[in-house]
Amino acid sequence: MTETRLNERAVIRISATDGTEDISGFLQGLVTQDMQFVLSGTPQWAALLTAQGKVLFDFFLWADGRDILIDCEKDHAEALVKRLKLYRLRRKIGIEVDEGLSVHWSRDASGQPADPRLAEIGYRWIAHNDSGTGSVDAAYKAHRLALGVTEGQDELGSDKTLWLECNAAELKGVSFTKGCYVGQENTARMNYRQKVNRRLVVVPIAQADEKRQRIAYPDLGLSIEHRRVDDITDLDLPDWLETALAKQPE
Structure with a gap:
């Protein structure tokens, strides 16, 4: 099988630790994207901003049952977790990097979600980790930048x-x-x-x-x-x- 993993990406899982919290509602007041459009198989590109409207983190939001997954930069995943926890206060919400999942990308992957920014970027999805260390990070960056898309x-x-x-x-x-x-x-x-x-x-x-x-x-x-x-x-x-x-x- 052709390698599709983006090893420079990580996945954060946000879940209700007692089963009662509304995770989409929690994020609705924080991120730039409308959470009602974050559905199964329909990722959305979004950001967490400063009060002045400057970007701190950009990422993709994915629905996983009642949980929300955040597809973000691996190097800044822990910083994003820490930032989100500041807004959690005493709500019973778990916010942690999910080491069992990885982000994947391909220019041609029938049946996978298209990149929500531009269809020409290709397809991306989240899957359980498998063995190996190969990646397509370099190919993804080159293709993305050729289309003028920054992240x-x-x-x-x-x-x-x-x-x-x-x-x-x-x-x-x-x-x-x-x-x-x-x-x-x-x-x-x-x-x-x-x-x-x-x-x-x-x-x-x-x-x-x-x-x-x-x-x-x-x-x-x-x-x-x-x-x-x-x-x-x-x-x-x-x-x-x-x-x-x-x-x-x-």
Whole structure:
């Protein structure tokens, strides 16, 4: 079987320790995505923000019965667990990394869920761990960035970038109808004004601006940059972003 595992991802399980807590309700007031759309086989991309609307963690939400699984960066999984536990207070909710599960990805995997951001990214799913250490992390990153899609703290930053500047609206990572959540006020205001002044973009290294650079991938010939919209008009942008910028009022 062709390898599909993403070894740089981890899975956090959030569950009711006494069987009575509403896990979706707990997350509804925290994350950018509307939890009513997190259904079995229908993952949603979302984030946990600061009160000012800057992204701290981005991740995928999965329904697993009454539990919710969070598909997140492995290097920052424990930090995300710790952050979520701050909001738990005395509620009987378990929040732990599930070592028995792994995240998988393939560009062609009939029957698996499509990436909720862009169908062109491919398919991702969660499965029980098996033996072996192979991964497709490098292939996944190269394909994702070729489509202009950024993710993770190296690219988005932590408490550095407003969520809408991460192209969250265009990549379906935010609900504007769900009501309050952490960082909602500033995010909603930006959307109402229909003016996002800066964007995260994937730039060929030949066109890189180190002052605006978040991270460079020399092996891929790419630079991830936080640029003003006025400074990206001459770039070869992905269709989904070019279409969004064309609709933005002057």
